[in-house]
Amino acid sequence: MYYRKLGDTGLSVSEISFGTIPVLQGSVPVLPDYFNLDEQEALAVMEHAYRLGCNLYDTAIVPEYGDAEIKLGKFAALVGRDNIIISDKARFFGGSEMYQAVEISCENLGTTPDLYFVHQVDAEHEEEVFGRGGALDALAELKAEGMIRYAGIATHYYDILLRGAQDDRVDVLQGSGNLLERGMLDRVREETRFRSKGFLVNKVFAAGLLPARFPVRTLIDFVRSYPVSSVLIGLGTKEQVDAAMGRDTITHRTLLPTFEEVLSVLEKEYNPIPCDRCQRCACPHGTEIHTLFRQYQYFHMGKDYWALKKLGLGIAGSAKRCRECAQMPCMDACPRKIRIAQEMQKVERLVRDYPVGKCPHPS
Ligand code: SF4
Ligand code: SF4
Incomplete structure (x- = not known):
C-alpha cells in the first residue's frame, strides 16, 4: 500500500480506503452491494484490509449506513484506536443538529472520529451549511473542543467543493468521480485552490456498474492518477478487498482508457x-x-x-x-x-x- 498526505492535516492516509456501506446491516435504500454481514464477519473484512495496509475507514451516522458506524467503532477498538483514521459524516445542515449528530456518532463509535463531514451538501442546503450557525460552524466548534480532529464537506457538486476549498473551516473534501464521470476530477486537478485540502473520492465504481465493463484495477488506477488523497471503495468481502488492495493491484499501474x-x-x-x-x-x-x-x-x-x-x-x-x-x-x-x-x-x-x-x- 502507498500513502498520501491528507491535505494540510498532517495525516498520512492509504491511497485506497475502506467504504463501509457493504458491511452494514439495516434498511438502507439503493445499495451497490449488500452482504448482510453480522458483526464478526464485518470485522473480519475490515481487518483483512488493515492487514493489507488500509488505515482510513469511512462511515456515516446510524442509520445512514445502517449499523456500519457501530461496527467500525468495534473494529477500531480491536486493532487499536490510534492505528486507523475514522472518517464519519451526517446529513444535518444546521449547527445544533450537526453538533448533536457528532455526539451521537461518538457514542456509536465508542471513540471520537478523526474526520467528520457534512454529508450530501446540495444547492438547497448550501447557505445553511456555510452560513453563520450552520453545520460548518458546529464542526469548527467541535474541533476546538477536541471532539473531532478535522472538518469536511461531502458533496456531488463541483461548485460546493470549490466553496469548501476556499473555506478555512474545511480541512477535507469528499467528492465523486470515476472513469466515465471524470469531469469533476479533471476540474479539481486544474484548480490550485484544492491543493491544501485533503480529498477523498467516492463512487469510483459508479454504484457498482463499471466493474462489469472495466477491470477493478483500471478503475482504481484511474482515480489514483489524480492529485487526490485517497480512493474510497465500498468493500463487503475479503475477495473484494484483495481485488482493490492486493499486492497486484497496488504495485502495477494499468494503461488508462481515454x-x-x-x-x-x-x-x-x-x-x-x-x-x-x-x-x-x-x-x-x-x-x-x-x-x-x-x-x-x-x-x-x-x-x-x-x-x-x-x-x-x-x-x-x-x-x-x-x-x-x-x-x-x-x-x-x-x-x-x-x-x-x-x-x-x-x-x-x-x-x-x-x-x-x-x-x-x-x-
Ligand atoms: S437548452 Fe439548456 S438552458 Fe435551455 S432549458 Fe434546456 S437545459 Fe436549460
Ligand atoms: S460534459 Fe457538457 S453536458 Fe456534461 S456536465 Fe459537462 S458541460 Fe454539462
Whole structure:
C-alpha cells in the first residue's frame, strides 16, 4: 500500500480506503452491494484490509449506513484506536443538529472520529451549511473542543467543493468521480485552490456498474492518477478487498482508457450521452443537466428501476423547457459540445417508453 498526505492535516492516509456501506446491516435504500454481514464477519473484512495496509475507514451516522458506524467503532477498538483514521459524516445542515449528530456518532463509535463531514451538501442546503450557525460552524466548534480532529464537506457538486476549498473551516473534501464521470476530477486537478485540502473520492465504481465493463484495477488506477488523497471503495468481502488492495493491484499501474475509449465500450450496449459530468453547464430554468444525463447512462448500464424513478421526477418539464429555449446558454458552456437540448429529448423518450412500474427489469 502507498500513502498520501491528507491535505494540510498532517495525516498520512492509504491511497485506497475502506467504504463501509457493504458491511452494514439495516434498511438502507439503493445499495451497490449488500452482504448482510453480522458483526464478526464485518470485522473480519475490515481487518483483512488493515492487514493489507488500509488505515482510513469511512462511515456515516446510524442509520445512514445502517449499523456500519457501530461496527467500525468495534473494529477500531480491536486493532487499536490510534492505528486507523475514522472518517464519519451526517446529513444535518444546521449547527445544533450537526453538533448533536457528532455526539451521537461518538457514542456509536465508542471513540471520537478523526474526520467528520457534512454529508450530501446540495444547492438547497448550501447557505445553511456555510452560513453563520450552520453545520460548518458546529464542526469548527467541535474541533476546538477536541471532539473531532478535522472538518469536511461531502458533496456531488463541483461548485460546493470549490466553496469548501476556499473555506478555512474545511480541512477535507469528499467528492465523486470515476472513469466515465471524470469531469469533476479533471476540474479539481486544474484548480490550485484544492491543493491544501485533503480529498477523498467516492463512487469510483459508479454504484457498482463499471466493474462489469472495466477491470477493478483500471478503475482504481484511474482515480489514483489524480492529485487526490485517497480512493474510497465500498468493500463487503475479503475477495473484494484483495481485488482493490492486493499486492497486484497496488504495485502495477494499468494503461488508462481515454474518455472516448470508455464511450466506445458503452456504445456496444447503448447510445451513450458523451457527458463526463464536469458540471460546467448551468440551466437558468433549474434543470440539473448532469444528473439527468447520469440517470440515462445508469439506466442503460443496469440500474434501470432506480434510474427511471429519479428520471420520472421532472423530465417532461425539463424536456419541454429545452424545446422552448431560445438562447440555450448551457450549450455554450459545454466543452464536449453536447447538443444538450436534443439529448434531453432522448432522455424524455426513454421515460415515456418505460414509465415507472412498467420497467423491463424492475429490481
Ligand atoms: S437548452 Fe435551455 S432549458 Fe434546456 S437545459 Fe439548456 S438552458 Fe436549460
Ligand atoms: S453536458 Fe457538457 S458541460 Fe454539462 S456536465 Fe456534461 S460534459 Fe459537462
